[in-house]
Amino acid sequence: MIPFFAVVQVLISAALVTLVLMHSGREAGFGGMGFTPQSQGGTHIVERNLTRLTTVMGVLFFVNTVILYRLLA
Numbered sequence: 001m002i003p004f005f006a007v008v009q010v011l012i013s014a015a016l017v018t019l020v021l022m023h024s025g026r027e028a029g030f031g032g033m034g035f036t037p038q039s040q041g042g043t044h045i046v047e048r049n050l051t052r053l054t055t056v057m058g059v060l061f062f063v064n065t066v067i068l069y070r071l072l073a
Helices: 002-022 029-033 045-072
Strands: none
Touching: 002 045
16 A cells, blocks of 8 residues: 555655646746736636645645555554
């Protein structure tokens, strides 16, 4: 079970880093390359969905970390 959760941890980590970089401003991260749409008036639906997805991945990262801790302790 430990190798499975270790691989999942690496995959979640890579996804979380990518999502956080997509949140960066215009000149930094993936946002500077045009991967996130810029809205003029308010929060764009894609930006809200990106925030939700980042939150879900953060929670999954936390849960998987706790599972790995319990398996190794």
